[in-house]
Amino acid sequence: MESKLAFSLYMAFKKMQIQFGNLAEQMGLDPAPLSALLKLWRQDGLTVTELGDKLFLKASTITSLVDRMERDGLVRRERNQEDRRVVRIFLTEKAKNLKEQFPGFEEYIQDKIKGHFTEEELETLIKLLSKLESSL
Known part of the structure; x- marks a missing residue:
């Protein structure tokens, strides 16, 4: 039963990933930026660390993801005025408009x-x- 449970959960997870990828593709995005947008649509202005924690991503991975999203005009970084080490991620108008297309x-x-x-x-x-x- 145990191995059947793990395998069934794994297969359901993989199929959910495929469906999420299909939806992202329909929006002209990769799954990773769409995952980040979902978090930022709920709470704009997360720190890089907070976003990484919510997506279960390591610091180096979240940094390159935010770099790509910034390059694609989806987010902008903003340093915290009180603590310059803290960088917050904010949605651009382009990203906010994408939410309207997202079912x-x-x-x-x-x-x-x-x-x-x-x-x-x-x-x-x-x-x-x-x-x-x-x-x-």
Whole structure:
């Protein structure tokens, strides 16, 4: 049962990654910048460290991601006036406008699985996945 659980979770995760990649591609983005935009749409002005923590990325990886996003006109960096070591990431107008085109990954996935689960099954699945997440 244990190996079947791990394998099933892994396969579901990989398929979710593919769906997220498809959605990002439809928006003209790679998955990593879209993931960062999702976090910044919820809370603009995160520090580089906070954004990296939310995305589970190492410092070097988040720095290169922010570099790319800045180059593509999606974000701008701003040093904190009180502590110049702290750099905050802010959305540009281009990135804010992209949000209007974004259907929302939650809605996108729900549309994909519509008809495969009852409402009760979805509620149970969400509860079980939350329980799993908190236990790991």
